[in-house]
Amino acid sequence: MRLLGFFFVLCICHHAYSQDRYSIRGELAEMGSFSPLTDYEVSLYPIHEINYADARFLIPNLSPGAYRIEIQKTSYHPFEIVIEITNQDIDLGPILLQPIEEIELSANSQLVDLDALDARIEQHAPMGILKAYKTALESQEAFHFSSLYYSPEGLDRSAQEIYFFGIKLNRFRNQRVQWANLGGLSPLFRHSHSFTPLQYNSIALGSIGALQNIAAYPSEMRKGLHFRLASSNKSYTYGINATYVSPLHPKWQLAWSSTVRWAESGYIDGTPYLSNAMFAALEFQPQPKHRFLLAGIYADRQRGRSEAITQEVYELLGPRYNSNWGYQQGHIRNAREERIREPFALLQYRYLGNQWQLNSNVFYQSGSQQRDFLGYYNTPNPNPVYYRNLPSYFIQKNPANFDAANTAKSAILKQPQLHWQSLYQTNRHAALLGESAYLLETDVWEEEQLQANIYTDHEYKNWQLHTRLDYRMHWASNFAKIKDLLGNNAHKDIDYFQNTKNNSNDPNPKTTDERFKYHYDLHHQSWDASLRLQYQSKRWNAFGGFAYGQNQLQRIGHFKNEKYPESSMGSSTKTKSPQYTTRIGGLYFFNNRSFLSTAFSYQRYQPKASNLFPNLRYHNQEQPIGKPKSYSGQLLWQSSTPKWQWQTILYYHLFTGGNQVRNHYVETGFGSYFLREIQTEIQQQHLGIRMGIGYQPTASLQLQFATAIGNHQYHNNPNISISLDDASTDNQPLSLGTAAQKGLRLSNGPQTSTGLSLRYRAPKYWWIASQISYFDQRFVQTTAIRRTKSFWQNPDTKKPFTDITAEKANELLQQEQLPPVYLLQLQAGKSWLYRNTYIGLFASVQNLFNQVYKTGGYEQARKANYQALLDDHKRNAPLFGNKYWFGRGRTFFIQLSISF
Numbered sequence: 001m002r003l004l005g006f007f008f009v010l011c012i013c014h015h016a017y018s019q020d021r022y023s024i025r026g027e028l029a030e031m032g033s034f035s036p037l038t039d040y041e042v043s044l045y046p047i048h049e050i051n052y053a054d055a056r057f058l059i060p061n062l063s064p065g066a067y068r069i070e071i072q073k074t075s076y077h078p079f080e081i082v083i084e085i086t087n088q089d090i091d092l093g094p095i096l097l098q099p100i101e102e103i104e105l106s107a108n109s110q111l112v113d114l115d116a117l118d119a120r121i122e123q124h125a126p127m128g129i130l131k132a133y134k135t136a137l138e139s140q141e142a143f144h145f146s147s148l149y150y151s152p153e154g155l156d157r158s159a160q161e162i163y164f165f166g167i168k169l170n171r172f173r174n175q176r177v178q179w180a181n182l183g184g185l186s187p188l189f190r191h192s193h194s195f196t197p198l199q200y201n202s203i204a205l206g207s208i209g210a211l212q213n214i215a216a217y218p219s220e221m222r223k224g225l226h227f228r229l230a231s232s233n234k235s236y237t238y239g240i241n242a243t244y245v246s247p248l249h250p251k252w253q254l255a256w257s258s259t260v261r262w263a264e265s266g267y268i269d270g271t272p273y274l275s276n277a278m279f280a281a282l283e284f285q286p287q288p289k290h291r292f293l294l295a296g297i298y299a300d301r302q303r304g305r306s307e308a309i310t311q312e313v314y315e316l317l318g319p320r321y322n323s324n325w326g327y328q329q330g331h332i333r334n335a336r337e338e339r340i341r342e343p344f345a346l347l348q349y350r351y352l353g354n355q356w357q358l359n360s361n362v363f364y365q366s367g368s369q370q371r372d373f374l375g376y377y378n379t380p381n382p383n384p385v386y387y388r389n390l391p392s393y394f395i396q397k398n399p400a401n402f403d404a405a406n407t408a409k410s411a412i413l414k415q416p417q418l419h420w421q422s423l424y425q426t427n428r429h430a431a432l433l434g435e436s437a438y439l440l441e442t443d444v445w446e447e448e449q450l451q452a453n454i455y456t457d458h459e460y461k462n463w464q465l466h467t468r469l470d471y472r473m474h475w476a477s478n479f480a481k482i483k484d485l486l487g488n489n490a491h492k493d494i495d496y497f498q499n500t501k502n503n504s505n506d507p508n509p510k511t512t513d514e515r516f517k518y519h520y521d522l523h524h525q526s527w528d529a530s531l532r533l534q535y536q537s538k539r540w541n542a543f544g545g546f547a548y549g550q551n552q553l554q555r556i557g558h559f560k561n562e563k564y565p566e567s568s569m570g571s572s573t574k575t576k577s578p579q580y581t582t583r584i585g586g587l588y589f590f591n592n593r594s595f596l597s598t599a600f601s602y603q604r605y606q607p608k609a610s611n612l613f614p615n616l617r618y619h620n621q622e623q624p625i626g627k628p629k630s631y632s633g634q635l636l637w638q639s640s641t642p643k644w645q646w647q648t649i650l651y652y653h654l655f656t657g658g659n660q661v662r663n664h665y666v667e668t669g670f671g672s673y674f675l676r677e678i679q680t681e682i683q684q685q686h687l688g689i690r691m692g693i694g695y696q697p698t699a700s701l702q703l704q705f706a707t708a709i710g711n712h713q714y715h716n717n718p719n720i721s722i723s724l725d726d727a728s729t730d731n732q733p734l735s736l737g738t739a740a741q742k743g744l745r746l747s748n749g750p751q752t753s754t755g756l757s758l759r760y761r762a763p764k765y766w767w768i769a770s771q772i773s774y775f776d777q778r779f780v781q782t783t784a785i786r787r788t789k790s791f792w793q794n795p796d797t798k799k800p801f802t803d804i805t806a807e808k809a810n811e812l813l814q815q816e817q818l819p820p821v822y823l824l825q826l827q828a829g830k831s832w833l834y835r836n837t838y839i840g841l842f843a844s845v846q847n848l849f850n851q852v853y854k855t856g857g858y859e860q861a862r863k864a865n866y867q868a869l870l871d872d873h874k875r876n877a878p879l880f881g882n883k884y885w886f887g888r889g890r891t892f893f894i895q896l897s898i899s900f
Contacts, residue, residue: 021060021061021062021063022062022063022064022085022087022088022089022090023058023059023060023061023062023089023090024044024058024059024062024067024069024083024085024089024090024091024092025056025057025058025059025089025090025091025092026056026057026091026092026093026094026095027056027057027092027093027094027095028040028056028057028071028073028094028095028097029094029095029096029097030076030096030097030222037073037076037097040071040072040073041071041072041073042057042059042069042070042071043069043070043071043072044059044062044067044068044069062085063085064085064086064087065084065085066082066083066084066085067082067083067084067085068080068081068082068642069081069082069083069092070642071095071097073097076097079095079097080699135638135645135647135692135694136645136646136647136692136693136694136704136705136706137647137649137690137691137692137706138692139692139704139706139757140692140704140705140706140755140757141690141706141708141753144755144757144771144773144825145708145750145753145755145773145775147773147823147846147847147887147888148749148750148753148775148778148821148823148853148855148887149749149855149856150708150749150750150753150775151748151749152197152209152210152690152708153197153209153651153653153686153688153690153710154653154686154688154710154712154746154748154749154751155197155208155209155653155686155748156176156748157176157177158170158174158175158176158207159207159208159209160177160207160209160210160211160212161204161206161207161209161210161211161212162177162211162212162213162214163203163204163211163212163213163214164213164214164295164297164344164346164363165213165214165215165293165295165346165348165361166203166213166215166348166359166361166453166455167346167361167363167451167453168204168451168470169181172449172472172474172476172524173445173476173608173609174608175605175606175608178340178342178369180275180299180301180340180342181297181299181340181342181344182277182297182299183259183275183276183277183278183297183298183299183300183301184239184241184259184261184275184277185241185257185259185277185279185297185299186241186259187216187221187226187241187243187257187279188214188216188257188279189214190216190221190222191214191215191216191217191220191221192212192213192214192215192216193212193213193215194210194211194212194213195210195211195212196210196636197209197210197211197634197651198583198585198599198600198601198632198634199585199597199599199636200532200534200541200543200545200585202457202466203455204455204468204530205468205530205532205545205546205547205581205583207581207603208601208603208630208632208653216255216279216281216295217253217255217281217283217293218245218253218254218255218281218282218283219253219283219285221245221255222245222899223245223246223247224244224245224246224899224900225242225243225244225899225900226241226242226243226244226897226898226899226900227240227241227242227897227898227899228240228241228242228243228895228896228897228898229895229896229897230261230893230894230895230896231893231894231895232891232892232893232894233266233267233891233892234266234267234888234891234893235261235263235266235267235271235273235303236261236262236263236266236273236275237262237263237264237273238261238262238263239259239260239261239262240259240260240261241257241258241259242257242258243255243256243257243258244256244257251284251285251286252282252283252284252285253282253283253284253285254280254281254282254283255279255280255281255283256278256279256280256281257278257279257280258276258277258278258279259275259276259277259278260275260276260277261273261274261275262274262275264332265304265332266303266304267320267888267889267891268306268320268322269306269320269321269322269325270304270306270322270324270325270326270332270334270417271303271304271305271306271322271325271334272302272303272304272332272334272337273302273303273304274301274302274303275299275300275301275302275303276299276300276301277297277298277299277300277301278297278298278299279295279296279297280295280296281293281294281295281296282294282295288352289351289352289353290349290350290351290352291349291350291352292347292348292349292350293346293347293348293349293350294345294346294347294348295345295346295348296343296344296345296346297343297344298343299340299341299342299343300339300340300341301338301339301340301341302337302338302339302340303337303338304322304324304325304332304334304336304337304338305324305334305336305337305338305371306322306324307322307323307324307336308857308858308883308884308885309321309323309385309883309884309886310385310877310878310879310881310882310883310884311877311881311882311884312390312391312392312877312878312879312881313385313390314884314886315877316385316391316409316412316413317385317412317413317416319852319886319887319889320886320889321416323383323384323385323416323417323418324336324418325417325418326417326418326419326420327417327420328420328421333418333420334372335372335373335374335418335440336371336372336373336374337371337372338369338370338371338372339368339369339370340367340368340369340370341367341368342365342366342367342368342369342447343365343366343367344363344364344365344366345363345364345365346361346362346363347361347362347363348360348361348362355458355459355460356456356457356458356459357456357457358454358455358456358457359453359454359455359456360452360453360454361451361452361453361454362450362451362452363449363450363451363452364448364449364450364451365447365448365449366447366448366449367446367447368444368445368446368447369444369445369447370442370443370444370445371442371443372440372441372442372483373440373441373442373443374418374438374439374440374441375438375439375440375441376437376438377435377436377437377438377439377491377496378435378437378496379426379437379438382418382419382422382423382438383418384412384415384416384417384418384419385412385416387879387880389408389411389412390408390412390877390879391405391406391408391409391412391877392405392875392876392877392878392879393405393408393879394408395875395876396871396874396875396879420486423437423438423486423487424486424487425487426438427439427485427486427487427488428487428488435491435492436485436488436490436491436492437488438486439482439483439484439485439486439488439491440482440483440484440486441480441481441482441483441516441517442480442481442482442483443478443480444477444478444479444480444481445476445477445478446476446477446478447474447475447476447477448474448475448476449472449473449474449475450472450473450474451470451471451472451473452470452471453468453469453470453471454468454469455467455468455469456468462535462536462537463533463534463535463536464533464534464535464536465531465532465533465534466530466531466532466533466534466545467529467530467531467532468528468529468530468532468547469527469528469529470526470527470528470529470549471525471526471527472524472525472526472527473524473525474522474523474524474525475521475522475523475524476521476522476524477519477520477521477522478518478519478520478521478522478616478617479515479517479518479519479520479558480515480516480517480518480519481513481514481515481516482510482511482512482513482514482516483512483513484512485511485512489511490509490510490511491509491510491511491516492509492510493506493507493508493509493510493516493517495562495563497674498563500561500562500563501561501562502516502517502518502559502561502562503516503519503559503560503561504560504561504562504565505559505560505569517617518559518561518617518618519557519558519559520555520556520557520558520559520616520617521555521556521558522553522554522555522556522609523553523554523556524551524552524553524554524609525551525552526549526550526551526552526606527549527550528547528548528549528579529547529548529549530545530546530547530548530581531545531546531547532544532545533545538589539588539589540586540587540588540589541586541587541597542584542585542586542587543583543584543585543586544583544584544585545581545582545583545584546580546581546582546583547580547581548578548579548580549578549579549580549606550576550577550578550579551576551577551578551579551606552574552575552576553574553575553577553609553612554571554572554573554574554575555571555572555609555613555616555620556570556571556572557569557570557571557619557620561618561619563618564618564619564621567619567620567621568618568619568620570620571620572613572620572622573622575612575622577606577607578604579603579604579605579606580603580604581601581602581603581604582601582602582603583599583600583601583602584599584600585597585598585599585600586598586599590639593639593640593641594637594638594639594640595637595638595639596635596636596637597634597635597636597637597638598633598634598635598636599632599633599634600632600633600634601630601631601632601633602629602630602631602632603629603630603632604627604628604629605628605629605630607625607628607659608659610661611625611659611660611661612625614661614676614678614723614733615676615723623678623733625659625680626656626657626658626659626680626681626682627657628655628656628657628658628659629655629656629657630653630654630655630656631653631654631656632651632652632653632654633651633652634649634650634651634652635649635650635651636648636649636650643695643696643697644693644694644695645693645694645695645696646691646692646693646694647690647691647692648689648690648691649689649690649691650688650689651686651687651688651689651690652685652686652687653684653685653686653687654683654684654685654686654715655682655683655684655685655686656681656683657681657682657683658679658681658682658683658684658718659678659679659680659682660678660679660682661676661677661678661679662676662677662679662861663675663676663677664677664785664861664862664864665862666785666861666862666864667795667862667863667864667865667868668785668790668791668793668795668864668865669789669790669791669792669793669794669795669798669864669865669866670790670793670795670798671795672795673724674724675722675723675724676722676723676724677720677721677722677784677785677861678720678721678722678723678733679718679719679720679739679784680718680719680721681716681718681719682714682716682718683714683715683716683718684712684713684714684715684746685711685712685713685714685715686710686711686712686746687710687711687712688708688709688710688711688712688751689708689709689710690706690707690708691706691707691708692704692705692706692707693705693706699761700760700761700762700763701758701759701760701761702758702759702760702761703756703757703758703759704755704756704757704759705754705755705756705757706753706754706755707752707753707754707755708752708753708754709751709752710751710752710777711745711751712745712746712748712751713742713743713744713745713746714741714742714743714744714746715742716741716742717738717739717740717741717742718738718739718741718784719735719737719738720735720736720737720738720739720784720785720788721733721734721735721736722734722736722785736785736788736789736790737788737789738788739784739785739787739788740787740788740813741782741784741787744779744782744815745777745779745815745817746779747778747779747780747781747782747856747857747858749778749856750775750776750777750778750821751776751777751778751779752774752775752776752777753773753774753775753776754773754774754775755771755772755773755774756771756772756773757769757770757771757772758770765830765831765832765833766828766829766830766831767828767829767830768826768827768828768829769826769827769828770824770825770826770827771824771825771826771827772822772823772824772825773822773823773824773825774820774821774822775820775821775823776820776821777817778817778818778821778854778856779815779816779817779818780815780816780818780856780857780858780859780882780884781856781857781858781859782815782859783858783859783860783861783864785861785864786813786859786861786863786864786869787813790864790865791813791864791865791866791869792804792809792865792866793865794865794867795865801866801867804866808870809866812866812869812870812873816857816859816882818854818856818857819853819854821851821853821887822851823846823847823851823853824847824848824849825844825845825846825847825848826844826845826848827842827843827844827845828842828843828844829841829842829843836900837898837899837900838897838898838899839896839897839898839899840895840896840897840898840899841894841895841896841897842893842894842895842897843892843893843894843895844892844893844894845890845891845892846888846890846891846892846893847887847888847889847890847891848890849890850889850890851889852886852887852889853886853887854884854885854886854887855884855885855886855887856884856885857882857883857884857885858882858883859882860880860881860882860883862880863880
């Protein structure tokens with residue numbers, strides 16, 4: 001009887017409990033196409049957060065009360081609603097998420113202007129990592145700080161890694177990504193996965209920068225036909241993109257995207273632009289666990305380049321001036337054009353098991369990169385702002401010639417651009433003597449590479465194990481080619497300074513499309529293996545990883561240079577170098593919305609070819625180099641509430657064993673030469689803090705604040721040696737000791753950046769946003785040779801200067817700090833849904849007040865002894881003063897998108 005009574009009480013309790021517990025259910029779909037959406041996160045404040053792989057979700061066992069539901073999915077606007085449970089279950093029905101258009105994500109960012117990333121390679125300015133959903137800090141860094149070439153944590157672009165379906169796209173030559181290969185195909189970045197620097201990820205152990213994997217699988221892309229029409233006054237004037245995604249069969253999926261962009265001139269004068277690109281992918285799923293993919297990209301880009309200018313040239317001709325171009329037969333012709341065409345294709349197989357997954361890829365790329373230059377031989381430099389053409393050149397003569405200065409100023413203002421017709425006229429006279437005066441030459445890199453890899457993911461209880469094996473073969477050929485003789489018939493292939501033949505085996509004059517000056521191949525192959533392990537519990541995670549690889553490099557010369565008859569032609573020895581990475585880290589969850597993580601990394605890098613062979617173009621002689629390494633640490637705290645989100649990162653990087661090779665014509669303390677400056681054992685230190693705060697009081701209003709404060713500087717005095725490119729010497733480097741670089745700041749973008757943005761999103765699907773940014777602690781790149789012992793030596797007596805004052809010397813060698821910059825940006829957008837057609841309009845204005853500012857600069861190395869530099873600085877405008885790049889003034893971007 002007691003047992004029966006106890007069972008009866010249990011039934012009553014169960015009935016009461018079931019009546020007091022309810023559920024919320026719903027189903028996610030895309031606005032416009034109504035396609036079901038998967039892989040999203042549902043947060044039910046204050047108690048629930050879970051990821052759902054299915055379009056339908058169910059939150060059970062909820063007691064009566066008020067709840068706030070927030071749904072987030074990458075590449076879609078978040079959805080939120082407040083509901084109240086009384087005495088029944090709630091069915092939200094279909095919930096339509098609005099896609100975030102690429103242009104809305106990327107105003108004033110690299111998503112709409114990827115090619116601009118390569119426009120300032122000399123500044124070593126890496127950009128923020130790309131992804132669709134970002135924290136306040138990531139959003140500010142990627143979309144707003146980029147206008148001044150901000151570099152997260154001051155890291156070079158080679159520290160970031162970009163993958164294409166698991167294949168690494170960083171180039172062998174400089175370990176950077178060639179963004180032109182992606183051709184402005186911004187729809188691909190909607191389907192990419194980004195990972196915080198140094199943190200654990202499922203793709204690769206990676207370098208110390210952020211890692212991103214572009215994985216635009218047709219089965220996961222938005223179905224239908226999408227058009228995007230754009231207009232801008234930045235790099236290009238007009239752009240058109242079309243993307244089509246459709247299932248051909250239940251087991252077959254197809255995706256295709258094509259972009260064309262063009263401009264007669266970009267914002268900088270005389271920079272024509274033409275880019276064509278196409279992405280295609282075919283996916284086959286014979287079974288749910290087995291998938292095959294064939295994907296590729298063809299991109300062909302051509303653009304005119306600009307260059308840095310001195311303060312005197314800026315005051316004469318303005319910040320948009322570019323001396324590389326002139327009119328020929330009524331059309332802009334730029335003497336320094338760049339063309340990149342390097343298509344690639346990938347074949348992938350994936351096995352997607354419940355606890356074990358496998359990915360394998362074969363990747364092939366082939367193509368060329370060409371850069372044009374205007375060569376001049378035994379004739380004046382044709383550059384309109386060459387230092388001998390500037391007014392200050394005549395003012396500082398003894399005595400000053402003011403009439404000549406005024407004449408020079410009038411001539412530049414009247415004809416500030418290249419005069420192509422005069423080049424042809426000069427060449428016709430030179431042809432009578434059997435020589436060339438001017439010609440348009442091209443530096444060509446022809447490359448092929450083959451990659452293969454396999455990586456696996458294993459899950460067992462709380463453990464995750466990732467393994468990866470990569471193999472790469474790379475063939476490159478670098479040579480100079482005559483593109484246009486500019487009215488002449490042939491060119492004598494000699495070094496006019498040394499009067500030596502560039503190729504003794506073929507002394508004949510060269511004509512159009514023939515190779516001259518230098519020609520060599522590089523054969524490179526490498527393999528890498530990595531192992532990563534992670535343990536996860538309810539409160540904390542711990543991970544560790546190790547990667548090891550071997551690189552082999554060989555140079556094969558095809559020209560027998562008369563200056564280096566023994567080492568210029570033939571094969572070098574095969575140089576082998578290891579690279580490895582060790583990384584550990586951990587993460588502690590205070591609750592399901594707040595965590596603290598830390599990571600430490602040690603890495604030894606693959607040396608660049610230009611560091612192994614300091615005179616790579618002309619001979620096989622190697623040089624002892626350091627072992628480039630890095631030591632990195634990071635502490636990250638991230639937390640969020642229904643209205644607040646904040647992220648704080650403390651970082652430290654120490655780079656040792658760095659090397660750098662530069663070519664200059666320098667007036668040193670021992671004479672004036674064209675020489676090769678070799679820096680070794682360079683140490684650089686980066687430390688700082690990055691912080692972002694997001695506040696969203698309502699579903700319509702969002703406020704974001706971010707700041708990044710760093711100190712990036714030289715950590716030691718590197719060793720300096722020079723090599724004279726002279727047939728009369730044995731080409732052995734001459735040591736200049738160390739350069740007083742310690743404590744000087746690096747020229748890697750602003751080291752203090754702050755941004756504040758306010759965005760309002762109306763329920764009627766329009767939005768408006770404003771952004772103000774502040775940048776400071778920006779420094780020009782210093783010249784090491786000025787800070788060696790040769791600076792203090794008199795070139796006439798070969799003894800130290802006797803009239804040097806420490807105060808004046810310090811003033812001459814003071815590193816220039818660029819002034820702070822404030823920028824204001826406005827954005828607005830509107831979207832419509834008409835039947836099954838989605839229409840979106842976006843517009844933005846950057847640098848609203850048209851502020852003129854310098855984005856970076858560098859010291860010219862020409863004056864590298866005390867007296868020469870002092871005399872130059874006595875001018876009102878030094879002829880060999882610092883050169884600068886200038887930012888864009890007021891610019892706009894407009895895009896109309898249509899999706900069917």
